[in-house]
Amino acid sequence: MAVETTTRAKLRWGLLDVLVVVFALIPVLWIASLSFKTPATLTDGKFFPREWTLDNYKTIFETDQFVRALINSIGIALIATLVAVVLGAMAAYAISRLDFPGKGLLVGVSLLIAMFPQVSLVSPLFEIERQLGLFDTWPGLILPYITFALPLAIYTLSAFFKQIPWDLEKAAKMDGATQAQAFRRVIAPLAAPGLFTTAILVFIFCWNDFLFAISLTSTERSRTVPAALSFFTGASQFEDPTGAICAAAVVITVPIILFVLFFQRRIVSGLTSGAVKG
Amino acid sequence: MADIVLDKVSKSFPDGTVAVQDVDLEIADGEFVILVGPSGCGKSTTLNMIAGLEDISSGELRIAGQRVNDKAPRDRDIAMVFQSYALYPNMTVRENMAFPLRLAKLDKETINAKVDEAAKVLELTSLLDRKPANLSGGQRQRVAMGRAIVRQPKAFLMDEPLSNLDAKLRVQMRTVVSRLQKQLGTTTVYVTHDQTEAMTLGDRVVIMRGGAVQQVGPPQELYDHPRNLFVAGFIGSPSMNFLHAAVQDGSLRTALGDVPLGDRVRRELEAADAPRELILGIRPEHFEDAELIDDDTRRRGLEFDAPVEIVESMGSDKYVYFTVEGERASAAELEELAADAGSADFAGAGGNLVTRLSAESPVAEGQSRRVWFNLEKIHLFDPGTGRNLTLHEGRAAGALAD
Secondary structure (H helix, E strand, O other): OHHHHHHHHHHHHHHHHHHHHHHHHHHHHHHHHHHOOOHHHOOOOOOOOOOOOOHHHHHHHHOHHHHHHHHHHHHHHHHHHHHHHHHHHHHHHHHHHOOOOOHHHHHHHHHHHHHOOOHHHHHHHHHHHHHHOOOOOHHHHHHHHHHHHHHHHHHHHHHHHHHOOHHHHHHHHHOOOOHHHHHHHHHHHHHHHHHHHHHHHHHHHHHHOOHHHHHOOOOOOOOOHHHHHHOOOOOOOOOOOHHHHHHHHHHHHHHHHHHHHHHHHHHHHHHHEOOEOO | OOOEEEEEEEEEOOOOOEEEEEEEEEEOOOOEEEEEOOOOOOHHHHHHHHHOOOOOOEEEEEEOOEEOOOOOHHHOOEEEEOOOOOOOOOOOHHHHHHHHHHHOOOOHHHHHHHHHHHHHHOOOHHHOOOOHHHOOHHHHHHHHHHHHHOOOOOEEEEEOOOOOOOHHHHHHHHHHHHHHHHHHOOEEEEEEOOHHHHHHHOOEEEEEEOOEEEEEEOHHHHHHOOOEHHHHHHOOOOOOEEEEEEEEOOEEEEOOEEEEOOHHHHHHHHOOOOOOEEEEEEOHHHEEEHHHOOHHHHOOEEEEEEEEEEEEEOOOEEEEEEEOOOOOOOOHHHHHHHHHHOOOOOOOOOOEEEEEEEOOOOOOOOOEEEEEEEHHHOEEEOOOOOEEOOEEOOEEOOOOOO
16 A cells, blocks of 8 residues: 555656656757758757758857857856856855954845846946957956856855854864965865855856847957857858757757756755755 | 963953953963863853964963963964864874874974874874764864874863763763873863863862852862852752851851851851851752761751652762752852753752762651751852852861851
């Protein structure tokens, strides 16, 4: 009897799970399917391609446009992530360890930035960057990315730092370490998983951004992949670029999916650490 | 190795609270001193100030004759054992113990030799390659001690090092700490809230309350000659019984009968500002079953009858709880002790009397029993100031002294 109910419950939950997963994944799978179709069968409405082809992938890697955008994307996201995590780590350490004047204000403002609708900042940023000559450059994107990634970094990292017992730092000092040595040799190694999680989250944020990428760039010099996709024309301008766009979308999605699947446990524990006492 | 001198050391916080007030303490080279008191009494703050983890607001701290107020912990050459052990989880036992030596930039061979030696003393040799996560509580505690002794510092500071261990292991580790301290002969300051630890470990005990030192002395002296109500109630387990006592015609009216007073106490009470109400304190072991004592002893005390509430037989003797009528003894100190013990009904302050009688006593629950108590061992306290009125030149003399 008991076994029956559990198998039935398992079945019911299994069905529900499948439903949710299918609902969430169908658009992604559809894009993947389109990317393997030939131009002739592109609009046939079939989920599984009748004729498989890799031409779309060949096309995008042959065009300068996509390769250049991919380089921009990787470069900009990496630099922004590095800076945001280093700055965020220092800020988070201070927030979790010290009681300095203006701490409440700092935390409040960083929360405010995270909540701010980005679209309302696009026009002022556009004007500012044009004045400063930052428009359509790498720093022109890196700077706003850092700004918006910092609150995320500070929040996740301070949750991590708060978990590290303060006694460890005191012990290190008693053992003869300077403040810097205590941080480098005792605190930082313990915070490494947190730094890593934060880096992944920030990287994904920068990698996926479309709004800033489309508004603050105008040429291939600094256009990232999400923005470049909307300018895609295919191999020649008379060709229908749908297949190529789909292929490009898959190319930039797959690394993120693999990343998240691989580090899933870490990211979840990073997001919830501090919220629940383990 | 060195002596530690606290000269009017105080700690106050920016919001005005005073954690430690004018602590004067001279700790001799090689001495084992215990700081004890209820939570919030300033004992840990005092220790942290000696360590350099907390700034000293006023006063002077000298280690080996040198003023160290403004020196960083690393320049004071003292080691500390934390309540949480504070082992570095990312390092093995060996690396944990070698950490202070590596920071001191010793060469590898010296480090290894010193770590091996300390590990041998603490029986950690087989655990050297493990991570702290794979150790038991007692083992972690020993590693923490190992990390402290390995670099032969001027002094050890220990912040409730045994309080995270279970009761049995705590007793065991107590002897380990004691033996280690004697073996090394290093000046040690040890903080605890457990009066048993304080009594058993230290050469001298410092009792603190509300940031101020109450009494300093060897454990037995604090037990026999408490300077005030707080010390009397804090030291001893089960704690001292406290009864309300009213001064009337040269004697004391208490729930145990009228207690006669000797000349010395009477003279104290003749002063104009002398209190009319007192608190009588007597320890459980100064009671005895009235049937079991000889006449000679009987003359030195008083007898009373009371209903027996609970009998706890310990084998060697019996703890007998009596219910006594009469007013409750009340004083700020007693309430504080009760709050610290976690009960509003502190054993000594209620209508309960705890006595320790001989195992031969045929006492049984529910009966009434005649009990004798020793008048020479009585303490009388002023409820307003907490002062022990029976203390003369540091010696408690009981109620009858002339």
